[in-house]
Amino acid sequence: MANINLESLKGMYDRYPEEWATWKYLIETVDETAEEFGFRQIDPPTVERQQLWTEKEEDSVTDEMYAFEDKGGSEVTLVPEQTPTRARLVQKRKDLKTPVKWYCTSKRWRYEDVTRGRDREFRQGDFDIFGVESVEADAEVIAAAATIFKKLDLEERVEFLINDRSLLESILESQGIENTEETMKVIDDKEKMSEEEFLEDLMDRGLSRDEAEQVDKVTDVSGPISEKIDELREKAPEEVQDKVDRMESLSDALQSYGVAEMCEIDLSIVRGLAYYTGLVFEAFDSEGELRALFGGGRYDELVGEFGDRDVPAVGFGFGYSPVIELLKKEGRYPVKDVETDVYILTVSDSVREKGLDYARKLRKEGLKVETDLVGRGFGQQLGYADSVNAKRVLIVGERDLEKGQVTMKHMESGEEEEIDQDEVVEHLESEGII
Numbered sequence: 369m370a371n372i373n374l375e376s377l378k379g380m381y382d383r384y385p386e387e388w389a390t391w392k393y394l395i396e397t398v399d400e401t402a403e404e405f406g407f408r409q410i411d412p413p414t415v416e417r418q419q420l421w422t423e424k425e426e427d428s429v430t431d432e433m434y435a436f437e438d439k440g441g442s443e444v445t446l447v448p449e450q451t452p453t454r455a456r457l458v459q460k461r462k463d464l465k466t467p468v469k470w471y472c473t474s475k476r477w478r479y480e481d482v483t484r485g486r487d488r489e490f491r492q493g494d495f496d497i498f499g500v501e502s503v504e505a506d507a508e509v510i511a512a513a514a515t516i517f518k519k520l521d522l523e524e525r526v527e528f529l530i531n532d533r534s535l536l537e538s539i540l541e542s543q544g545i546e547n548t549e550e551t552m553k554v555i556d557d558k559e560k561m562s563e564e565e566f567l568e569d570l571m572d573r574g575l576s577r578d579e580a581e582q583v584d585k586v587t588d589v590s591g592p593i594s595e596k597i598d599e600l601r602e603k604a605p606e607e608v609q610d611k612v613d614r615m616e617s618l619s620d621a622l623q624s625y626g627v628a629e630m631c632e633i634d635l636s637i638v639r640g641l642a643y644y645t646g647l648v649f650e651a652f653d654s655e656g657e658l659r660a661l662f663g664g665g666r667y668d669e670l671v672g673e674f675g676d677r678d679v680p681a682v683g684f685g686f687g688y689s690p691v692i693e694l695l696k697k698e699g700r701y702p703v704k705d706v707e708t709d710v711y712i713l714t715v716s717d718s719v720r721e722k723g724l725d726y727a728r729k730l731r732k733e734g735l736k737v738e739t740d741l742v743g744r745g746f747g748q749q750l751g752y753a754d755s756v757n758a759k760r761v762l763i764v765g766e767r768d769l770e771k772g773q774v775t776m777k778h779m780e781s782g783e784e785e786e787i788d789q790d791e792v793v794e795h796l797e798s799e800g801i802i
């Protein structure tokens with residue numbers, strides 16, 4: 369016998385049905401929200417040319433890619449995220465009518481340091497709108513994200529932090545801080561550092577102590593967007609006042625979508641990916657130290673980098689792993705168990721065919737139905753039905769059938785009822801199972 373290690377690789381998980389039930393519920397909630405907002409599902413490849421990520425300057429994912437040379441000698445990678453893929457798809461199909469609104473949940477891979485909510489194989493649900501430059505698209509993607517958290521009953525626990533990266537850059541430049549690209553990298557890590565560490569890191573990258581303190585002060589600005597507009601106006605140089613106007617319009621639009629109370633502006637949010645051009649946002653557990661629950665922003669230049677067509681874009685990637693961690697913290701996990709509507713318990717081999725007849729009929733009604741496959745005894749079948757959370761057990765026995773009856777067991781109450789053998793469907797209808 370080969371000596372095979374049965375453990376999955378680090379950061380990759382074997383999800384058995386009991387665990388997967390909650391993930392499935394989460395995926396269904398995200399997908400249902402996307403459909404409600406008119407996003408259409410796509411299914412792009414999970415292996416792509418490395419160039420899609422490496423062409424642009426290095427960012428937080430290029431070092432972490434599962435990159436390799438395939439047998440044909442092409443430099444390929446498992447996708448670490450889907451945004452460049454989507455930009456490629458939009459550039460390729462010139463006939464697409466904008467706005468293009470796409471969603472999809474699928475697996476992504478990054479060779480990361482594994483921690484709670486940070487895996488090497490993970491799922492993201494991406495929502496993007498292509499072809500709309502105006503703030504309405506920004507508000508719509510944020511509203512769609514907020515709707516997911518409302519449906520999960522987590523809206524009280526989540527805050528959306530919003531910023532405009534180009535506005536922040538202009539404010540810093542107007543204060544004489546030139547090295548903004550390096551500065552942005554340090555700001556991206558600000559929440560993980562003490563104030564002194566933050567200042568020192570900035571000084572290591574060439575800023576004076578005065579400048580570092582200025583950066584600290586500017587990036588401390590946070591609060592409800594509408595309350596911070598005046599402060600932004602004061603800080604922003606004349607030539608970028610239109611970006612403050614845009615932030616104000618976003619605040620109004622978020623109000624119209626009914627999600628403004630979940631959103632705050634936070635000038636320390638810059639995001640690690642290189643393609644964002646303006647708006648950036650992330651969501652956090654308002655009471656904890658979990659990593660971002662999702663992240664996104666505007667990337668108006670990425671599509672244009674892949675060809676001759678310029679298409680503005682905005683979107684986000686919903687992170688399933690940190691949201692599952694949040695549900696665990698809330699004591700709400702598992703949200704869903706494995707489900708079975710009816711287990712058909714056949715008392716003896718002689719009634720097996722009759723049992724299968726019932727199974728066929730009930731499956732036609734759309735129910736999840738299981739039958740005995742291994743000739744187990746009464747008690748064992750009942751135990752199994754309980755383990756798969758059957759709502760009802762239909763007991764089919766010879767003696768009952770002679771009287772024209774079968775027995776329906778209600779698993780939660782334990783009550784049993786004899787019913788006419790021809791009225792099983794009607795009975796389940798009257799009980800709301802069908």
Ligand code: HAM
Nearest residue numbers: 449451486487490660661662663664683684685687689
């Ligand atoms: P991102 O911030 O790299 O953005 O990822 C988005 C979310 O995916 C994160 O906030 C986190 O919840 C989840 N995530 C990222 N890495 C991991 C990991 N190693 N394990 C578990 N969850 C993870 C993007 O990927 C952009 N493409 C999002 C986007 C779409 N921007 C515009 N459209």
